[in-house]
Amino acid sequence: MKLLLLHLSIFFSILFTSLPSSQSCTANDKNALLEIKKSLNNHPLLSSWNPQTDCCTGWSGVECTYGRVTYLTLSSKKFSGNIPPAVTKLRSLDTLFFKYSNFSGPIPDNISDLKNLTYLGLSENQLTGPIPGSLSQMPKLLAIHVNDNKLTGSIPNSFGSFVGNVPGLELSNNRLSGKIPESLSKHDFNVVFLSGNSFVGDGSMFFGRNKTTIQVDLSRNKFQFDLSKVKFARSILTLDLSQNQIFGKIPQQLTNLRLERFNVSYNRLCGKIPRGGFLQTSEPSAFSHNLCLCGIPLVKAC
Template identity: 40%
Template sequence: MWMSRLSMVLLIVIFALTLTGSLSELCNPQDKKALLEFKKDLGNPTTLSSWQPNTDCCDPEWYGVLCDTDNKTYRVNQLYVTDLNLSHTYHIPSSISNLSYLNLLYLTTTPNLVGQIPSSIVNLTKLHYLYITRTGLSGHIPRFLSQMKTIVTIDLSYNNLSGTLPPSLSSLPNLQGLAFDCNRIKGSIPVSYGSFSAKFTALTLSRNRLTGEIPATLAKLNLTFMDLSLNKLEGDASVLFGKDKNTQEMNLAKNLLEFDFGNVELPKDLERLDIRNNRIYGTLPAGLTALKYLSRFNVSYNNLCGEIPQGGNLQKFDKSSYAHNECLCGSPLPSCT
């Protein structure tokens, strides 16, 4: 009899301990299931070995997983995954779309992650930040990204994306930054990109295969950062400048741009300007001397002429920043006389 009573007591204790453990777990069961499916679909990489079914996914030990503790919903809202040690090539698992409260998705430095972004990602209706960089991602930039109205930043840099830039991305009402650097994107910059909302402040498309002229509509943009370098863009890029703009960094290097630089009005907060290796002509604008934050400057390998304005930070740059122009002269280059 006492043995049966002891067994009953032990069962009650074990049940109580199990119940206490389940009540103390903060992770939402749906989120944990989605994460474990994601891990399984990627071949259970060792990078994700801390993701265990018998532990709390809101625990800091779960690599790259963050839960919403501020609002005490404890839903998984951020996922940072880098350097996945994948045994074979894998596509981005569609199970990622089951993390319905995800605000930020960051997948990077995993070359064995190939294929296209799954269309199911549009189900992440709370996603603000999408970063998929330095992977083997290929195919066209998905048109369905324009359906993700909550998106603030899209960064798909350093992949193997091809095709053209989707014009429909300009319809995203909350978009602030777009980065497609170091891919194989061809064609022209869509005219519609001049219609990004006033929130839009960063456009970086460097190291692609873009051609054609800079759309005049881009004059409407007030960008803080712009990088269009290492493409084959042509024509007049003066529309990108303006004295009332907030531009801090502009890189137009190594294109086929051709315009009169002397007529350009420069943003007062400009810190870095690189227009080397183009066909830009005219004189250096006198407004350069008023740029008190200018810390990086290169106009080499163009068709510029005339005396380098004296003053400001212009003489702090060495002669390589001015070299290989038609007839530039004055410090730090040889005198004009």
């Protein structure tokens, strides 16, 4: 019996030592990372990406789960050129963080091949061209952060039919334009940042009494809609509609919200400012430069 147990012990010892470590980088992911390094001209910031070592151990900006690369960050103004095509080969990637770099050119349309991606962070680069409509085909995506680039065109119509989660949209400070597709009105976006573009038409589809919206910033565009007809979710904390062409009156409902940030300046609003809630303590600058708003905190009486 003891001999049998000894043989079994030796057998399982050999078996488990011959199996690859759960943290050992898979060959496909390692090769993809080395392709990325090559496309970035073997940048010195990637000197830790040594082909003789395990990519899941000690490679800067790389994190793994069970030997698959799930997190990749390339965040430095020293990184430039197009987004490396081999990025789309990292099929287990959960987080892509390329913020605060100098990447240029278009967002690859086949970035939608990353079906496990939950966070797409491409903010503060020099990216150009349209937002790929294929982003709507990423079933686990929770956040699209492409603000502070040079992207052009409009919001894709396909964003009205996400195959999975409805992601937060951070598209501010680009060169985007056109109308917001009406199909987006059926979605419940928790975060919408569109500031600093040239959008026109109706932006009120992002609001709704039964939605769970938390933050909306539509400032510095050319939106036109009647604010007095808008119903707001009770969950909303940030509301910035400044520097548009929004008209009507400020709804009394806003006094019932737990707003932390509010601005409707530089529009075409009229009527008496409702009293109560956050509006009562807002600075005059939050209401300034409208057609005919009146009442506290403005000096203009009604």
